[in-house]
Amino acid sequence: MDFEENLLKLEEHFYQEGFEEGQNENLHNNFMEGKQFGLQVGFQRYVLLGQIVGLCDILDSLDLQNIMLTKNIASVRKLIDGIEMNNDEKNVEQLEKTLVKLKNKFRTILLSFQRLTKDRKLKKHLNFDDVDDLSRMIGGKMQTFVEDEDVSEAKTTQDQMHEW
Template sequence: MDIFDNLLNLEEQFYEEGWEEGHNENLKNNFLEGKQFGLQVGFQRFVLLGQMTGFCDVLDSLELGNQNLEKNVESIRSLIKTVGLSNKDEDVENLEKILVKLKNKFRTILISVNRLTKQDKKRIIDFDDFEDLSRIIAGEVKGFVEDEDVDEAKTAQDQAQAW
């Protein structure tokens, strides 16, 4: 074996080292991007629940004296407490079911608030306004779409509407 035999394999050696380095860097970046995407999607899923809780806190502080409204607020709070915060299949499925109930219950709360405030000629709030505000706060994460115009790509939030 000649001392120059290793020189003949330099190209292959550098190729393998470069490929391995690039592969490891890609794995690290994919992990970080996946974490960031997961945090954003998780935030988008639960921001509406946080807003509902905050709105219920405001209603409690106003002490409106409406028993129906207080009962619905308490119902919202108890439903939110049953939501699991993990990404397990059971918790995601449970969130889907509870979210439908929460939205309907919250609509009734907004209707009650509108009836109470209509006397004061204040602006009427509806659930669409509330949900739009949630989307603005949560932002949108662009989903990866291959060979399409990015402006027309669906967002992850759009795709998550049918949770």
């Protein structure tokens, strides 16, 4: 009888040890997946900003001597410099508002550039849709969705299901 009781305790001990080991491994894997997901989403959010800055640098280097173009480029740089790159709810909401302004201002820059270079017989002008498509190709697509969360009163679309 004492022998059977020891066997049951031993079995329970190994069961508990295996359970804890599996739980710890799961926690580690979830942490790594969360880290990878966060890096991917962060990259996808900011790749367009990097492209805009790069294209503004190129347009500046062309020295087109257009006051409005130079002013718009400076305005875009100022908007980008004002973006806080963290995941605070307030900053995410501000980022989404700033992105709308940036996209519209950058469209204006590209249109101005097209007008300035229309006599150069370029086969195709760069437009914002081309830049946006390229950033989506580079960043890739990721479906996101948070379960069991009421998004009807959400201030941002950050955690709602959509392609990033």
